[in-house]
Amino acid sequence: MSSKRKTESSEQKAVLNDPTGFYQEKNYPQNTTPPAACWFLVELAVDPRVEDIISYALWDAGTTGIVTIGESGNLLRLGAYFQNRIDLSQLRSRLSEALAACGENLDALKEIGSRLVKNEDWLRRWKESYKPFTIGEKFLIAPSWKRPVDAGSRLLIEIDPGMAFGTGTHETTRLCLEAIEGHWRGGSLLDVGTGTGILAIAAARLTPDAVVEAFDVDVEAVQVAQENLRINGVEDRVALRAGSIADYISRQFDMVVANLTADVIILMLADLAACLSPGGKLVLSGILCEQASEVNSALASFGLKPSEVKQLGEWIAIIAEKAITR
The missing domain is CATH 3.30.70.260 (ACT domain)
Incomplete structure (x- = not known):
């Protein structure tokens, strides 16, 4: 976002x-x-x-x-x-x-x-x-105007950020990319506040047959993301729109990713939980270390159980799971 x-x-x-x-x-x-x-x-x-x-x-x-x-x-x-x-x-x-x-x-x-x-x-x-750099074991992030000659075995993601957030270098974006690499196994994914589209692109590159959707409230950010989808050849594999979480609460996804801020996440948590399939995973970042307890308390109130916390510098990402009801 x-x-x-x-x-x-x-x-x-x-x-x-x-x-x-x-x-x-x-x-x-x-x-x-x-x-x-x-x-x-x-x-x-x-x-x-x-x-x-x-x-x-x-x-x-x-x-x-x-x-x-x-x-x-x-x-x-x-x-x-x-x-x-x-x-x-x-x-x-x-x-x-x-x-x-x-x-x-x-x-x-x-x-x-x-x-x-x-x-x-x-x-x-x-x-x-802005120079190319690696994230995790699978991704190579590069500016669209400095495409590496050889990405080796890594998945190349080219990003032109425009005025949107999400070039991959901020700790929270890196944490989300690492969480997607470690936990995303296909199915359906929703990228909340997509910014440049980098997280949606990563998911689409990892699992080409998956259903990947993304949105942002900022129309200019959506325009930037659309261009990045085109650059990376996934414009037909990611459903992108300008909108809000309210547009998706009747749907359920296997993974929901929200790289926002702690206060916004807490306000949106009821809708984020509603969009998550039973057994699905919620990836949250934009959270400072000292805000972890507040976010965890909010997660518990919606039946979401943290399964992993990743930290980079002063920022964390929380991966939570939605219980399977019997």
Whole structure:
């Protein structure tokens, strides 16, 4: 899902480092909006331990994406993109409130500034930094513009992310791909909040005869996913649509995958459980380690039993099973 509250930082590190002055900083009037071809970029320096607090607050403030500019010692530099101008004094107050609410010192926010960046130039430099990489034992993920000559024995998945989430480098996407590799044996699968379509593509590549369906509430994300289905030759094997979980509650799937956020997962859990066949598996990610107990409690209330928890960094994926009623 393109609105999920996490950043694909590792794939975008150093993209915004600008020793050549490629992006020219401009004085930005507070009562105007950026030109159509530009983004309003807020740059922050924070203590690494508050990255998630700051990121959540930035999403609440309306950012369309967050990248890691660089990290050195006890200083993490983040960039948050906004389509419209942001009042920095109000944003600073909002971030300070978030820190205080979590019991963190306000000095964890070291610096904050803003500038305009050209959309097409940023995208070009970001694409130059995106390299092929492996996940698990079976997948090779590559940008559609840097197709490897030889994938060897691995299944090649080519992704053009556009503005959607899910290039494979974020921990949660990797965890979901590993869970699909380890638990998906065919049948029917629903990808909830598909983003770039990477999880649905992986399922279709692993089991060509399976029924794979995917949706996203974001029409632009669905357009990105549709193109990625075409690039990977699975457009006829994945039923994709713009919609919501409500469109599927009359159906049941052998596996449901939802790489969202803990709060969204908990709100959707009744519908997710309804979409799962007895004995089926639910793969959940976008969950921070400290949120595991809250999600597990919600799972229990809907008769879903966790069978495995996978962890990568501060993120986890929970694989749960729906009981078979007799």
